[in-house]
Amino acid sequence: MMPKKDFVEIRMHGRGGQGAWTASIILAQAALVEGKYSQSFPEFGPERSGAPVTAYARIGPSPIDIHAGITNPDYVIVIDPTLVHMATVGVKENGKIIAASAKSPEELRRALNLSDSIELWVVDGVRIAIETIGIAIANTAMLGAFVRATDGKVVSLDALIKATRNVLGPRLSEEAVNKNIQAIKRAYEEVKKG
Amino acid sequence: MxxxxxxxxxxxxxxxxxxxxxxxxxxxxxxxxxxxxxxxxxxxxxxxxxxxxxxxxxxxxxxxxxxxxxxxxxxxxxxxxxxxxxxxxxxxxxxxxxxxxxxxxxxxxxxxxxxxxxxxxxxxxxxxxxxxxxxxxxxxxxxxxxxxxxxxxxxxxxxxxxxxxxxxxxxxxxxxxxxxxxxxxxxxxxxxxxxxxxxxxxxxPVKIKLMGKEVELSLNPKNPVPVTFGPLDLYDYYYEHKMQQLVxxxxxxxxxxxxxxxxxxxxGRRYGNGVIVPYKLDDAEIAVVAMGSAPGTMRYVIDEMREEGIKIGLLRVRLFRPFPYKDIIEALRNVKVVGVFDRAQNQGMMGGPLFLETRAALYELESRPEVVNYIFGLGGRDAPPEMFREAFDELVGIYRGTISPFIRKYIGVRE
Missing domain, CATH: 3.40.50.970 (Thiamin diphosphate (ThDP)-binding fold, Pyr/PP domains)
Structure with a gap:
């Protein structure tokens, strides 16, 4: 079979313990729910609680045979607001950054000195996580924001919710899973482009 | 069937x-x-x-x-x-x-x-x-x-x-x-x-005849005659046992x-013939040989170069022991330049292990291709398509006579 470069590449920034790798697994699972192909991998190395970590995903309509790192992602998702300065590294022209931040999109765009060709979507994912789940972990909320920012074209909101149930179901109580889904929906609604 | x-x-x-x-x-x-x-x-x-x-x-x-x-x-x-x-x-x-x-x-x-x-x-x-x-x-x-x-x-x-x-x-x-x-x-x-x-x-476990009785070749206490595994085996039989192992x-x-x-x-899934996995080799003038996950990445580069009209193909070696040298000879019989990619050290060796055996296999051919070695990706160093593209372009240069062949090169490393 001829490999096609018809996939998108996603990078996620979080801190050890905030579920960046889990978020990339949920995204990859959502792709499966939709009958697409995907890869999900962590920053290859030892995991350290609290230290900045990155996780990656590739999603596309055909089998993905590339086995190399992602250096120029189409989309960057920032789970921890204190890591937002890392978002711009290598991001593609016409790429998108989806960031958790209490700042307004305009403020954040200025702070990052972002080029006009890069779309910025901002939502206070941490606040949403605290209000819905009760802990300051915005990994699932930011996936909701991602789906909105990509207009459901990478994965749909429906697929994301199903995948969240698949991945978190065996690990958390049903109540905790439902709260994560609430977080996804709220971030989907509240995320702003700027 | x-x-x-x-x-x-x-x-x-x-x-x-x-x-x-x-x-x-x-x-x-x-x-x-x-x-x-x-x-x-x-x-x-x-x-x-x-x-x-x-x-x-x-x-x-x-x-x-x-x-x-x-x-x-x-x-x-x-x-x-x-x-x-x-x-x-x-x-x-x-x-x-x-x-x-x-x-x-x-x-x-x-x-x-x-x-x-x-x-x-x-x-x-x-x-x-x-x-x-x-x-x-x-x-x-x-x-x-x-x-x-x-x-x-x-x-x-x-x-x-x-x-x-x-x-x-x-x-x-x-x-x-x-x-x-x-x-x-x-x-x-x-x-x-x-x-x-x-x-x-x-x-x-297979059955063998031992002292006139059929026994299981295992340490099964139900065997009518006990079987021993791993006794001392000196110059009287060691070599014969090694020959059986070689067969x-x-x-x-x-x-x-x-x-x-x-x-x-x-x-419903196949990986070539089970021992090698050729990709676009039928009319290839240039071939690359590799094992593991790198061939997946390489196929994108092969496709890109094929679109440019370059006759390049890939041979993934799936079985390394026993080394499928006959398949490799047949698969690479008509190519002019071969680049073998080893993701392994070659301390003190002429080249990487895959290179040495591939090159030795191709010695059987009357008209032998140029065979060069690339060592890459040691210790997890990233092996992106761009790195392979650069090496593949070099193989094109060897094919066209603009670059002199060499024995081995280390790629993706700072000097």
């Missing part, structure tokens, strides 16, 4: 999880293992399957890899189906017992998440660990992705237990790049497809192909 593809389900699994699922579906009698990155997830997941009662496997937590392989030797000598997994330094610690497993003709299966060997200490992918044990008498297969890992672990048991082989089999896949990368993997819905239909139920590993060549084909009829 008609194919009856059995019902399968799609799961998101990384390479390690794919191994654990394959082992779950095989249900070995004994799994003995010691954790080491990047193999750890295999044993973690498998121990969950044991704890959940999905398998009746005797799971033995041991204190070292030397003990893990020793426990597998004991289990396999007792007639059981034994499985373990390791990587890097763990594999080096097993070295002594690897030779014992193969010489005792024990069909143990082992998964290796290929990792650089210390030092300096490094947990990432290269093939140096496997290359250090390439002469230990094990059948060695290299997989490209997590799907192939699942499929190959299952095939490995059937290859190992074939009476013409009776040798241990090592299934290699790239640490982190495959071991920790989740992808869509199809697994059989019903484990009995693997256990009963494909493997034919529990392992059945067995050559026999494995046909068996790997047969088992691959038989499995394909159940799963």
């Amino acid at each position: 008609r194919e009856e593809i059995v019902e399968q389900e799609e799961r998101l699994l990384n390479g390690d999880e794919a191994v654990a699922w394959a082992a779950y579906h095989v249900e070995p009698d004994v799994v003995a293992a010691y954790p080491i990155t990047p193999q750890t997830i295999i044993v973690e997941r498998f121990s969950e399957f044991v704890a959940d009662g999905l398998v009746r496997t005797e799971f033995v937590s041991v204190e070292s890899e030397h003990s893990a392989m020793s426990a597998c030797v004991g289990a396999a000598a007792a007639g059981g189906r034994a499985f373990t997994a390791t990587a890097a330094n763990g594999l080096q610690l097993m070295n002594e017992i690897l030779y014992i497993a193969s010489s005792l003709r024990l069909p143990i299966v082992m998964a290796i998440a290929n990792r650089a060997v210390s030092g300096p200490i490094n947990i990432h992918c290269d093939h140096t660990d496997a290359m250090n044990v390439r002469d230990a008498g094990w059948v060695m297969l290299f997989c490209e992705d997590a799907q192939e890992v699942y499929d190959t672990i299952i095939q490995a048991f059937k290859i190992a237990e074939n009476p013409k082989v009776l040798l241990p089999v090592m299934v290699n896949f790239d640490g982190f790049l495959i071991s920790h990368t989740a992808q869509k993997v199809k697994v059989f819905k019903d484990p009995s497809v693997v256990r009963e239909k494909f493997l034919g139920g529990p392992r059945k 067995a590993i050559q026999n494995a060549y046909d068996v790997v192909k047969e088992v691959h084909e038989e499995y394909a009829k159940l799963s």
Whole structure:
């Protein structure tokens, strides 16, 4: 079979313990729910609680045979607001950054000195996580924001919710899973482009 | 022959999880293992399957890899189906017992998440660990992705237990790049497809005639005449036993192909002819040769160059021991330039192990291509398409006569 470069590449920034790798697994699972192909991998190395970590995903309509790192992602998702300065590294022209931040999109765009060709979507994912789940972990909320920012074209909101149930179901109580889904929906609604 | 593809389900699994699922579906009698990155997830997941009662496997937590392989030797000598997994330094610690497993003709299966060997200490992918044990008498297969890992672990048991082989089999896949990368993997819905239909139920040790009686070649206390494994074997018989082992590993060549084909009829999946996987080689003037996950990345580069009208193709070597030199000679018979890519060290050697054997095989040809070596990706150094493109362009230069051939080059490294 001829490999096609018809996939998108996603990078996620979080801190050890905030579920960046889990978020990339949920995204990859959502792709499966939709009958697409995907890869999900962590920053290859030892995991350290609290230290900045990155996780990656590739999603596309055909089998993905590339086995190399992602250096120029189409989309960057920032789970921890204190890591937002890392978002711009290598991001593609016409790429998108989806960031958790209490700042307004305009403020954040200025702070990052972002080029006009890069779309910025901002939502206070941490606040949403605290209000819905009760802990300051915005990994699932930011996936909701991602789906909105990509207009459901990478994965749909429906697929994301199903995948969240698949991945978190065996690990958390049903109540905790439902709260994560609430977080996804709220971030989907509240995320702003700027 | 008609194919009856059995019902399968799609799961998101990384390479390690794919191994654990394959082992779950095989249900070995004994799994003995010691954790080491990047193999750890295999044993973690498998121990969950044991704890959940999905398998009746005797799971033995041991204190070292030397003990893990020793426990597998004991289990396999007792007639059981034994499985373990390791990587890097763990594999080096097993070295002594690897030779014992193969010489005792024990069909143990082992998964290796290929990792650089210390030092300096490094947990990432290269093939140096496997290359250090390439002469230990094990059948060695290299997989490209997590799907192939699942499929190959299952095939490995059937290859190992074939009476013409009776040798241990090592299934290699790239640490982190495959071991920790989740992808869509199809697994059989019903484990009995693997256990009963494909493997034919529990392992059945071969029967031999001993002192006029038929006995099982195992440490089975029910044997009418006891069997000994591993006695002293000096200059009177050692060489004859080594000759039997040499015949067995050559026999494995046909068996790997047969088992691959038989499995394909159940799963619908094939990897070339089971020993090599050619890609766009039919009319190729230039060929690249590699193992592990890099060929996946290389195919994108091959396609890009094909679109530019460059006749380049790829040969992925799936079976490394026994080395499929006849297939390699046939596959590369008409090419003019060959670039062999080794993801392994070659300290003091002329080139990487895959290069040396490929080049030696091609010596058989009357009209030989230029064969050059690239060493890449040591200690997990990223191997992106751009790096391969640069090397492939160099091969085009050699083909066109604008670049002089060389023996070996190290790419993706700072000087």
